[in-house]
Amino acid sequence: MPLETNQEKSRRMNVSVGALLARYGIYIAFAFLIGILSLSSNSFLSVRNILNVLRQSSMNGIIAVGMTFVIVTGGIDLSVGSIVALSAVVATSLAHPDGAPLIVPVAVGIGVGILAGFLNGVIISFGSIAPFIVTLGMMTIARGAALVYSGGRPIINLTDAYNSIGGGYLFGVPIPVYLFLGVALLGLFILSFNKFGRHVYAVGGNELAAQVSGLNIKAIKIGVYSLSGMFAGFAGVVLSSRVMTGSPVAGGGYELDAIAAVVIGGTSLSGGIGSIQGTIIGALIIGFMNNGLDLLNVSSYYQQIVKGVIIIAAVLLDSKTKSAK
Amino acid sequence: MDKKNGTLLEMRSITKMFPGVVALDNVSIKVEAGTVHGLIGENGAGKSTLMKVLIGLYHIDGGEILLRGEKVRIGSPKEALAAGISMIHQELNPIPQMTIAENIYIGREPVHGFVGVANRKAMRQSTNKLLAELGLDFDPDTKLKNLNVAETQMVEIMKAVSYNADIIIMDEPSSALSDREIEKLFLLIRRLVAKGTSVIYISHKLDELFSVADTITVLRDGRFVDSRPIAEITKPTLISLMVGREISAIFPKENVEQGEVVLEIEALSLETRVQSVSFSLRKGEILGIAGLMGAGRTELVETIFGLRKATRGTIRIKGKETQIRNAKMAIASGIAFVTEDRKLYGLNLKMSVKANITLSNLAKYCLPGGFVNRKAEKYVAKEQIQRFEIKTHSMNQIVNTLSGGNQQKVVIAKSILTDPNIIILDEPTRGIDVGAKSEIHKLMVRLAKEGKAILMISSELPEIMGMSDRVIVLHEGRVTGEFFRDEFSQERIMACATGHLKGEF
Numbered sequence: 034m035p036l037e038t039n040q041e042k043s044r045r046m047n048v049s050v051g052a053l054l055a056r057y058g059i060y061i062a063f064a065f066l067i068g069i070l071s072l073s074s075n076s077f078l079s080v081r082n083i084l085n086v087l088r089q090s091s092m093n094g095i096i097a098v099g100m101t102f103v104i105v106t107g108g109i110d111l112s113v114g115s116i117v118a119l120s121a122v123v124a125t126s127l128a129h130p131d132g133a134p135l136i137v138p139v140a141v142g143i144g145v146g147i148l149a150g151f152l153n154g155v156i157i158s159f160g161s162i163a164p165f166i167v168t169l170g171m172m173t174i175a176r177g178a179a180l181v182y183s184g185g186r187p188i189i190n191l192t193d194a195y196n197s198i199g200g201g202y203l204f205g206v207p208i209p210v211y212l213f214l215g216v217a218l219l220g221l222f223i224l225s226f227n228k229f230g231r232h233v234y235a236v237g238g239n240e241l242a243a244q245v246s247g248l249n250i251k252a253i254k255i256g257v258y259s260l261s262g263m264f265a266g267f268a269g270v271v272l273s274s275r276v277m278t279g280s281p282v283a284g285g286g287y288e289l290d291a292i293a294a295v296v297i298g299g300t301s302l303s304g305g306i307g308s309i310q311g312t313i314i315g316a317l318i319i320g321f322m323n324n325g326l327d328l329l330n331v332s333s334y335y336q337q338i339v340k341g342v343i344i345i346a347a348v349l350l351d352s353k354t355k356s357a358k
Numbered sequence: 359m360d361k362k363n364g365t366l367l368e369m370r371s372i373t374k375m376f377p378g379v380v381a382l383d384n385v386s387i388k389v390e391a392g393t394v395h396g397l398i399g400e401n402g403a404g405k406s407t408l409m410k411v412l413i414g415l416y417h418i419d420g421g422e423i424l425l426r427g428e429k430v431r432i433g434s435p436k437e438a439l440a441a442g443i444s445m446i447h448q449e450l451n452p453i454p455q456m457t458i459a460e461n462i463y464i465g466r467e468p469v470h471g472f473v474g475v476a477n478r479k480a481m482r483q484s485t486n487k488l489l490a491e492l493g494l495d496f497d498p499d500t501k502l503k504n505l506n507v508a509e510t511q512m513v514e515i516m517k518a519v520s521y522n523a524d525i526i527i528m529d530e531p532s533s534a535l536s537d538r539e540i541e542k543l544f545l546l547i548r549r550l551v552a553k554g555t556s557v558i559y560i561s562h563k564l565d566e567l568f569s570v571a572d573t574i575t576v577l578r579d580g581r582f583v584d585s586r587p588i589a590e591i592t593k594p595t596l597i598s599l600m601v602g603r604e605i606s607a608i609f610p611k612e613n614v615e616q617g618e619v620v621l622e623i624e625a626l627s628l629e630t631r632v633q634s635v636s637f638s639l640r641k642g643e644i645l646g647i648a649g650l651m652g653a654g655r656t657e658l659v660e661t662i663f664g665l666r667k668a669t670r671g672t673i674r675i676k677g678k679e680t681q682i683r684n685a686k687m688a689i690a691s692g693i694a695f696v697t698e699d700r701k702l703y704g705l706n707l708k709m710s711v712k713a714n715i716t717l718s719n720l721a722k723y724c725l726p727g728g729f730v731n732r733k734a735e736k737y738v739a740k741e742q743i744q745r746f747e748i749k750t751h752s753m754n755q756i757v758n759t760l761s762g763g764n765q766q767k768v769v770i771a772k773s774i775l776t777d778p779n780i781i782i783l784d785e786p787t788r789g790i791d792v793g794a795k796s797e798i799h800k801l802m803v804r805l806a807k808e809g810k811a812i813l814m815i816s817s818e819l820p821e822i823m824g825m826s827d828r829v830i831v832l833h834e835g836r837v838t839g840e841f842f843r844d845e846f847s848q849e850r851i852m853a854c855a856t857g858h859l860k861g862e863f
Contacts, residue, residue: 247690
């Protein structure tokens with residue numbers, strides 16, 4: 034390693050401070066939020082409330098993990114909310130008391146999500162159409178398919194086993210929280226420790242360079258949209274189980290919450306930069322903020338405004354710290 | 359308008375600096391009214407920079423511009439237009455959905471009274487007048503998307519004329535034109551000149567300059583070399599003026615024993631951009647590909663690497679005919695490609711040095727299930743950083759923050775890691791400083807010694823001549839010359855590159 038001059042050393046120190054802020058700013062903001070909420074409401078820091086928030090955040094978190102992959106490639110997936118509904122109605126239709134064992138509705142629900150995501154990926158890769166357009170189309174198609182499949186009626190009367198996925202507890206902790214944790218770990222392993230994850234960053238950072246480096250761009254894109262669909266499908270299963278209903282109108286607007294979590298978590302919409310850790314924190318920030326504003330008796334109308342401000346502020350902060358670097 | 363006489367434009371002692379580079383060093387040029395002034399020089403000689411100064415895209419660091427004898431200050435292309443100077447860029451930017459008339463009058467459409475609605479009739483009439491004036495036969499309502507490149511260029515020229523431009527600059531206008539279209543262009547230029555307009559014609563094609571220019575100015579390395587009337591100049595003198603520099607740099611080239619032929623290209627064509635190119639490359643050999651901009655050098659190697667689809671021809675690797683349809687197949691066949699534009703095609707600027715180095719070959723450092731073996735990856739990244747002497751604080755540093763030379767080394771390190779037999783280097787030392795250049799050159803020699811076959815594109819003649827065992831010269835997609843090391847001369851290579859001399863020596 035070459036010797037550094039003092040000047041270089043001091044420059045490096047500056048870079049480190051900027052990089053530290055850029056890297057940990059989101060965690061600092063999260064800690065700050067928790068601190069403020071604990072001080073302003075007595076009921077906030079109770080175990081019951083925290084578990085409640087974690088459970089509420091889990092659905093958005095699961096979807097946002099998949100969305101992170103898509104956004105790191107520089108794409109977007111608007112269809113996840115509708116895929117949640119499609120997966121929910123298909124899975125619940127197989128979860129009647131006289132139906133198949135638990136594994137069948139769960140696997141089919143996830144499979145429906147993978148299929149929709151796979152189609153997104155194939156059309157984006159081979160049709161060279163903007164992801165925004167393709168997934169916008171899929172958003173409507175999947176919603177329509179959910180309505181057609183269910184005849185527009187919610188599907189009820191599900192097995193207890195199925196209902197326990199979203200409604201059950203294990204060691205006093207709601208099961209969706211474990212599922213969120215599992216999905217997050219899976220996403221983390223794939224994106225940060227796996228070859229596929231590295232290739233996802235490569236495509237998002239510079240698609241042309243990735244292509245010249247011998248990467249199969251089409252396969253990678255199909256992979257990320259399939260993953261996004263898979264997690265959305267899984268979220269559909271968890272959601273329908275939690276509310277004990279397969280509703281064809283469920284999941285409306287979920288795509289925007291997922292995108293918000295990803296963006297608050299520091300993932301760049303232009304691709305190439307981002308992390309699952311950030312996304313998890315992003316999802317938790319949204320969850321705790323909603324909860325805190327509820328506890329403080331802020332009207333849900335204002336909550337929307339606050340959420341919007343936080344999304345913009347997070348990205349603004351992110352771009353400022355990055356440009357300061 | 360009568361043909362005016364006298365000096366229309368004078369640029370005196372123009373100096374333009376870019377960070378770390380003097381792009382124009384004390385350049386002067388004098389353009390007479392009603393003449394075609396040819397501007398010639400190698401790639402990077404400063405032709406385009408000089409013209410961008412003239413139209414106000416660049417601001418000068420020294421010197422002055424005189425228009426019709428008066429000192430002027432041109433701050434923007436808009437001011438240049440107002441002063442009667444218009445430039446037709448090499449890359450045309452028309453609005454394809456609009457008609458010829460709309461494109462010509464965009465931004466200054468005649469309007470109906472105070473309502474502000476564009477007066478299409480007036481636009482059409484003025485366009486028809488222009489067409490008649492220039493002897494062109496177009497329908498003003500034709501949309502630009504229905505015109506070919508040559509016709510689009512004519513529209514651009516009409517637009518320049520519509521601004522009453524006294525000086526029209528054409529930057530390599532013939533690069534996308536067929537011979538017949540070039541004839542038409544020349545006819546139009548002669549008409550413009552006859553009405554007193556001056557044309558500054560940038561080109562590196564000698565034949566064209568000799569048929570259209572009245573005066574030729576030669577630039578080299580950002581300096582003025584000579585300016586003479588066409589009658590007082592011959593092609594050989596022009597070539598020696600373009601290249602006549604001392605080769606001062608010392609290249610670390612060593613003689614390496616050459617082995618068997620590893621790559622054979624036979625009659626490879628890519629539409630009209632590469633035409634029936636054949637050559638072979640041996641183990642341990644450095645083969646230079648010389649040529650001017652637009653000669654098809656990059657297209658040739660991109661075709662070999664599978665990034666473009668060849669229209670004809672065969673590629674044999676170690677005597678075996680090989681189909682290469684994409685970069686992955688090329689890499690699997692033992693070819694590595696270090697691209698010309700490292701920021702666009704070579705690097706992921708958002709990733710670390712380590713991740714960039716291992717990107718092409720990550721599978722080799724993975725455990726079952728595709729999990730990256732971080733230890734193995736770190737080990738190999740460290741090895742490559744040391745081997746190529748990449749100056750970086752750590753292997754986790756983001757590539758964007760490295761210097762150009764070190765970025766280039768990262769690209770080379772990445773390519774070498776796939777263990778290729780054939781390495782293609784496209785302008786390997788462009789935009790990097792002298793020290794780093796020399797290091798890259800040493801690296802090339804080392805790779806040749808290791809038995810790699812190297813194919814190098816370079817626009818710098820000294821580099822091509824200093825580093826290659828053999829040089830092939832491309833001109834308009836064809837091989838126009840081949841030289842061995844003892845036959846190298848700047849004049850001969852440039853003569854082939856400009857299409858002046860054809861065939862073998």
